[in-house]
Amino acid sequence: MRKQLCLAAAVLVSQAAPTYAQSSVTLFGTIDAGVSYVSNEGGHGNAKFDDGIFTPDLFGLRGSEDLGGGTHAIFQLVNQFSLGTGATIGDGLFARTAYVGLENPGFGTLTMGDQYDFMPDALFFGGNEPARDIGGLYNFRNGPFQKLALPGNPTGAFDWDRVAGTQRVSNSVKYVSPSLAGANFGAMYAFGGVPGAIGANNAVSFSLNYAAGPFGAAAVYTNQKYGATAGSPATSVQNWGVGAHYQIGDLSTSALFTTVRNSASDGAVWMGELGGAWHLTEALLLGADYMYMKGNASLDNNHAHQVTTSLQYWLSKRTMVYVSGVWQRANNGAQAQINGVLDPDSASSSATQAIARVGIHTFF
Template identity: 25%
Template sequence: MKKKLLAAAVAGVLAAPVAMADTGNVTIYGVANMSFDMTNNGNSTAGVAGTSTNKVSSNQSRIGFKGSEDLGGGTSAIWQIEQQINMDNSTTNPNTFASRNSFIGLSDATWGTVLMGRHDTPYKIATRGLDVFADTIADNRSLMGMSAGGLANTLTHTGITGPFNHDTRVGDALAYVSPAMSGLTIAVGYVPGAELATTSTQIKGSAWSLAGMYNAGPINASLSYQAIDVGTTGTGTMGGMLLAAGDKGKAWKLGGGYTMDAFQVNLVYEKTTSSLTALAGGDGAAQNNWYLAGKYNVSASDAVKLAYTKAGTNPQGAGTAVVAGSGAKQVSLGYDHSMSKRTVLYALYTKLSNDSAATYVLSSVSTGSGALPGAGASPSAWSLGLKHSF
């Protein structure tokens, strides 16, 4: 249930003492999403059992505050402050105020919305709604949304997230979202990289993200593109921690969903490329990933879900070289029971199978992932969770 409070009642928290909030409403909202997970890292070493872990996870639980002010002429000032809440008392990603989508902007029914702040990129937004296991340990971002993921290559990354995380949220963002035009919405995001004012050789980093999204009747379709140019070390956070100045990453993605009565089917295809200065030849080959999912409502309150994700061979190496055995696949099966419009009880099983050289892990949206697998391992998990939205 949305709870609305007069802005004046929270002015002492959300505004400086000399800038009291104007009359209007503040909406408090959030999601509490907790699960009990039984995981196994699927150690690939012959004769060695995988490490099993039982844990309570907070899956993107969050609380937010948002509001608007009518400026007249159809234009409104809008704002939002949202943060992740780790309800499992995890020390991983400690609670930080405004860690999620937090922004200020102007919105108009005729010309659209402009905002500044921290926000999901249009590339991410375009297909998040197609993942039937979003914000669980079976989330498809175990394998998708990154360039050169899944390899423990010390030249570029740790083997956990890959050097370029395209399916992401960025700070210092400037974004425009068009009004819906016969079901079509256009979104554009720009991130200007900071520059150290020391020498003329400093490289400016920047990122662009574009998406066209169509949603009308039973059809949901999108086409998105993202490009990241990394600046001089320390001048921005657009990608992984071990990126070097001059590295570049690009990705494009096509998504589609169709709903017919009680059945829903979703498909996503993604192609990523990376150019890494630490590698001889610089340019990497393309990596192709895809996702297929289905959901069937067996009753008004119950649904079964099935998803398959495939990550192609990895573009790590000189020129167009790839690493053999660097792909992976993931299969997930789940059941949802809606206890009300805002509360869902869910159960799922997921298994990720790495090829011989790959080290992908199960989704990190469940805080505290346990022991990491070795190359070629097949981590798996059972999860029982409860999600409440307010």
């Protein structure tokens, strides 16, 4: 299958090359696999093969065509898959992202399609999310917040602040401004497609970003509506967050604060997080992270502490092996649930849950 994909990409490039000398089509991807031990899933320990944890398993195509005057036509098509079974994840071949657009260094970038909002764009890809280097999927947000009941969510609170990028925005138009003295902004609007109700099932997202030298920061707001028809209102899920990062020699530090509110359940959660990754050598990285999450009265005022550590050894510029550990402690009477533990009845039967993992990660 990979040879067929490479051949298809080569054919596309060869067909485009005679007319568009400055055009390119690139095949890329990430692969992650390992063995995890979960201390308590529904009252039982579980040793299992688990993939797509440090990063999701992805392959995709990205392309750029030089239109002259600094303007490029761009596109990206990305598939997510399960390495353990080979199955596609999501509804469709390119359910992870699929967009086309234009970019120009003086005017910014405009894209249209199924794409990330600014919660992952500005906070994760902007370097303001500790989980980027520490723990991966297990270190994003979940917890004893099953009553949050987010639409279409496997645990009710999986990746509740969207920063992991598990929730894309379909039928969206997105603009990112050029950078001026390190600052830029972004705006997105997604069409709901409900006849007679233009604002039904729509989504909006905005970001303000700054990055210069060792310091960067971002502020983001996203509001997505679900389930509206011409005669009934939508469920509105609102997220906002702020984050910052700072590089001190071989130490990368980051801090993040995010929130969510679901209008249907009246549930809300906020989270504060602080993490650091230290390059002990050029090949060896040690990371540690702490977060605290707190739900409102609709979520029984449940709260949780979570600590994550990770040790990575890079065998090359593309491939590393790693060990990581995650521990979550919820309040008494609540059920801990670390993000990424998604099997049926996967919440802990107690207020604690822990994961130990050994894995390998590569990208191309």
